[in-house]
Amino acid sequence: MQMKNVVTVLLTMCCCMAMGSRIYAQNPGDQYSLGFYHATGDSSGFHSSLRDYNVRPAWNLPPLGDSTKKRSWWHRKLFSEHLLEYNQPDYDFYADFLPDFQLGHSSVNSNTWLNTRGVIVGGRLGKNFHFYSEFYENQGKFPGYIDAFGRSTGVVPGQGEWKPYSGNKAFDFAYVSALLDYKPAKFLDLQLGYGKNFIGDGYRSMLLSDVAFNYPYFKIVATVGKIQYTTMWAQFIDRDYPKASYENGYRKKWGVFNYLDWNVSKKLSIGLFETIIWQDSDSSGKRGFDMSYLNPIMFLRPVEFSVGSPDNALIGLNLKYATGKNSSLYGQFILDEFKFKEVTAGNGWWGNKFGGQLGFRANDAFKVKDLNGLTEINFARPFTFSQRTTLNNYSHYGQPLTDPLGANFVEWVNVADYRYRRWFVRGEIMLAHYGLDSTGTNFGHDINKSYETRTLEYGNHIGQGVATNLLYVQGTFSYLLNPKNNLRIELGVAGRKESNDVMDKKELIFSIGLRASFRQLYYDF
Numbered sequence: 001m002q003m004k005n006v007v008t009v010l011l012t013m014c015c016c017m018a019m020g021s022r023i024y025a026q027n028p029g030d031q032y033s034l035g036f037y038h039a040t041g042d043s044s045g046f047h048s049s050l051r052d053y054n055v056r057p058a059w060n061l062p063p064l065g066d067s068t069k070k071r072s073w074w075h076r077k078l079f080s081e082h083l084l085e086y087n088q089p090d091y092d093f094y095a096d097f098l099p100d101f102q103l104g105h106s107s108v109n110s111n112t113w114l115n116t117r118g119v120i121v122g123g124r125l126g127k128n129f130h131f132y133s134e135f136y137e138n139q140g141k142f143p144g145y146i147d148a149f150g151r152s153t154g155v156v157p158g159q160g161e162w163k164p165y166s167g168n169k170a171f172d173f174a175y176v177s178a179l180l181d182y183k184p185a186k187f188l189d190l191q192l193g194y195g196k197n198f199i200g201d202g203y204r205s206m207l208l209s210d211v212a213f214n215y216p217y218f219k220i221v222a223t224v225g226k227i228q229y230t231t232m233w234a235q236f237i238d239r240d241y242p243k244a245s246y247e248n249g250y251r252k253k254w255g256v257f258n259y260l261d262w263n264v265s266k267k268l269s270i271g272l273f274e275t276i277i278w279q280d281s282d283s284s285g286k287r288g289f290d291m292s293y294l295n296p297i298m299f300l301r302p303v304e305f306s307v308g309s310p311d312n313a314l315i316g317l318n319l320k321y322a323t324g325k326n327s328s329l330y331g332q333f334i335l336d337e338f339k340f341k342e343v344t345a346g347n348g349w350w351g352n353k354f355g356g357q358l359g360f361r362a363n364d365a366f367k368v369k370d371l372n373g374l375t376e377i378n379f380a381r382p383f384t385f386s387q388r389t390t391l392n393n394y395s396h397y398g399q400p401l402t403d404p405l406g407a408n409f410v411e412w413v414n415v416a417d418y419r420y421r422r423w424f425v426r427g428e429i430m431l432a433h434y435g436l437d438s439t440g441t442n443f444g445h446d447i448n449k450s451y452e453t454r455t456l457e458y459g460n461h462i463g464q465g466v467a468t469n470l471l472y473v474q475g476t477f478s479y480l481l482n483p484k485n486n487l488r489i490e491l492g493v494a495g496r497k498e499s500n501d502v503m504d505k506k507e508l509i510f511s512i513g514l515r516a517s518f519r520q521l522y523y524d525f
Contacts, residue, residue, distance in 0.1 A: 034372035051198040093123035102513030108144030133178040141170040189221040201330035212399040226263040231296035236396040252280040271318030278311040279391035327362040355380030373416040382408040382444025404525040408445040409434035422480040435465030468500040487516040
């Protein structure tokens with residue numbers, strides 16, 4: 001496809017989107033409609049930019065057929081209920097089997113397939129305590145570009161480490177997540193989890209996204225009217241650094257995150273973000289959790305500076321403005337490192353590391369119920385999120401904690417979906433430009449490379465290196481069987497083209513499957 005035609009398609013899609021958004025951010029899955037978003041901020045305590053994973057959602061759909069007719073046990077379990085389901089005034093409990101069985105074909109990797117058996121249990125004790133845990137055992141043969149990513153990094157995107165299966169032709173991997181959520185007061189929420197987090201109003205996040213694998217965390221969320229304050233401590237894994245020993249496993253690093261979200265009015269909300277990443281051990285020995293970062297109400301950068309630490313500090317901004325009842329403009333800015341005199345000099349100094357986002361989303365486009373759209377631009381300058389070592393860079397399990405493209409990139413993402421009763425269709429077009437490294441160079445795209453190996457001191461710009469273009473187009477058509485666990489029959493097609501002066505990789509992918517769960521997995525990179 002010529003670049004001119006690509007731009008035409010993207011502009012047409014954006015015009016269609018610009019009519020009307022809403023994605024509620026609770027546990028968005030790859031089939032989770034954009035229509036769950038709340039576009040407007042208000043004084044009732046709703047804050048759209050902090051995605052809440054403490055409740056396992058279900059589609060709110062009318063029943064199949066005559067709702068007054070008594071159905072068999074098999075019919076109810078397949079189409080309208082959890083496998084196990086108990087609802088009492090003092091407690092709730094549910095459990096489900098979550099299959100993800102897919103067959104497909106890739107123009108690069110021939111026949112593809114996925115065999116996933118998942119289990120989820122969850123519930124409520126009293127009014128203030130919720131819990132859930134889910135486990136997935138997987139074997140799969142992936143399309144060519146995902147297979148290549150897995151073999152070069154040792155991880156399946158967003159799902160952790162793999163081991164060889166079927167004569168090393170496929171991957172065998174497991175995935176687990178869990179959460180304990182307790183609300184001791186109306187304004188306070190305590191969460192202890194092993195999972196993912198997301199800050200922002202877009203499809204991507206340049207502050208903290210759910211792209212990488214699960215990790216343990218403890219989160220405190222305080223909401224008082226128009227203001228919500230969140231502090232989170234988390235532990236991350238560095239697979240790129242040699243193991244300290246067999247007994248200790250992979251090297252670890254810690255992170256503390258503060259996020260203040262303020263609904264200034266029913267239209268405007270402002271979020272302030274800061275984080276510190278530090279390594280679990282250094283040349284002086286075991287460091288572990290740094291008690292200097294224990295206080296949940298503080299500015300992290302002055303503390304990091306005062307103790308003379310080599311830790312990685314980042315600050316950011318999240319903005320949203322409701323342009324209408326069902327539409328909003330949103331944006332982000334992330335600052336990793338800079339010198340004011342170098343910025344004003346305009347010489348492209350490598351240490352001016354920052355990124356950003358600008359987007360628009362709308363729901364009920366053209367006044368058509370459940371027709372939703374989103375378009376956004378994301379970028380990051382070379383070397384953003386990288387550090388001297390991966391022991392304190394902004395990554396986990398080999399993947400960025402923000403956009404999957406890392407740094408030294410600009411991308412344009414467009415997503416639209418439509419739901420009619422139990423029928424669902426979703427489409428995506430993503431166009432990106434970035435600079436890859438040639439042998440022996442580091443132009444700042446791979447955040448897991450040390451910035452001390454940089455090729456250029458000055459003259460750095462987005463797209464430097466081997467200038468590469470990426471086009472990703474994806475469409476999904478599905479029929480929802482059970483709204484409680486998102487069990488659906490799904491047909492998907494995707495096309496990917498990555499090209500530069502030395503390569504031209506094209507891949508066309510088809511798949512069909514029986515799928516369940518609300519997991520969000522990103523393969524659009």
